[in-house]
Amino acid sequence: MEYNAKQLQIIEVAERLFSQKGFAGTSVRDIAQEADVNVSMISYYFGSKEKLIEALFQLRMTESRSRLETLMMLSELSALQKFNVFIDSVIDRLMGNQCFHNIMLREQLSSERTPVISEYIRGLKMRNVELIKRMIHEGQEAGDFRKDINVSLVTTTLYGTVNYAIATQDFYRIFNNLEHLTDDEFQAHLRNELSQHLKNLFKSTITNEHHIQN
């Protein structure tokens, strides 16, 4: 589906408002006002408020589809290096699309509100966890990774940490006295700290490192 400038404007405003106030907490009049269009244009272009959020999901999910999969395949990196690349890509993806991933997280908290969206999310999650599974198995066969890794929970910690860090970034900023930084500087800082933290966290747990040393 191709969208014209006005349609994209509506989608982008909707994304920001849904992220800030939730789907039910945002009225089509809110969206219309901020996007500077007539209320009826939303029904006219998308059919309904429900179809609008579906259009948002369809747009954002096809955007980010499978860039990573190919990158993971053809590389000559070690399993751990691949895993580190993946960590950074998750951080970049989530921090670079905070509004959308905020909406997506909220949707996961609701018990199956919309079949269409649930299906999008399930598909995305399945692809991600399968990717991690393959990466870990690769490392295990090379003898680099431990055998007793719970793939689901490694995935959960990775996405859970990044999601929660984004959700609570205001608290993080205050608690660590980073209010003197500009917004961009703080975002970069958080990215780096998250990257370092997660790489450390997983390195010592999924590799055989300290087992060999015994």
Place this chain on the structure above:
Amino acid sequence: MEYNAKQLQIIEVAERLFSQKGFAGTSVRDIAQEADVNVSMISYYFGSKEKLIEALFQLRMTESRSRLETLMMLSELSALQKFNVFIDSVIDRLMGNQCFHNIMLREQLSSERTPVISEYIRGLKMRNVELIKRMIHEGQEAGDFRKDINVSLVTTTLYGTVNYAIATQDFYRIFNNLEHLTDDEFQAHLRNELSQHLKNLFKSTITNEHHIQN
């Protein structure tokens, strides 16, 4: 504040519905119907829908207040043992009150919807992260823990993992072929796996263990 049976019934139904459909997505008529009371009883007892969710927060937050703090103080456990006790207590608290913590996570995703509730959450988060900070410093002074631990991000990983695991438990269940378990069995299983996973994760990263062995 003391609540009678009918008030508690309203609060509990509201908690379940807010958790399932969000605050804005739940109408007072929904709540009244499921709680089997007249719509006007909500205004009568709580003043407004907004005050109802504030009452819910006040109730649930005073319930769980500071049981843990005392337990942490007087114990003769090692720093790592204390940390493990803390991990289990977080898992128990969040998994034992999934509806409420679902609501709380949702509130954190919204940018400061209600000052009262934001303040409750900020206070709780501050106490939790300070508790972890003290625990980590204790371990560092005993020489058991590494010096370069980011307290905020350790906290983020702990709460982020448990929150996200709860939010995506249906997916976890399917992906790991655990549909044959009863709901209770699955909950117990998830608890155990989470506990083991998080203890492993943190043990290797926050202790000096494999540094000493070098």
Place this chain on the structure above:
DNA sequence: TTTTATTAAACAAACGTTTGATTAGTAAAA
């Protein structure tokens, strides 16, 4: 009797959506 609890009905406001009219641009017919 006074206070508390409960109800059905009513309220204005906000909701998502539809309507019918109008505009501007393009294509077809004269």
Place this chain on the structure above:
DNA sequence: TTTTACTAATCAAACGTTTGTTTAATAAAA
């Protein structure tokens, strides 16, 4: 070239519902 026909975009207004809350009357409890 002028006229007619058609289309997509836009709008203010109105539609019927649902929203949270209040009211006024009644029942129960103190």
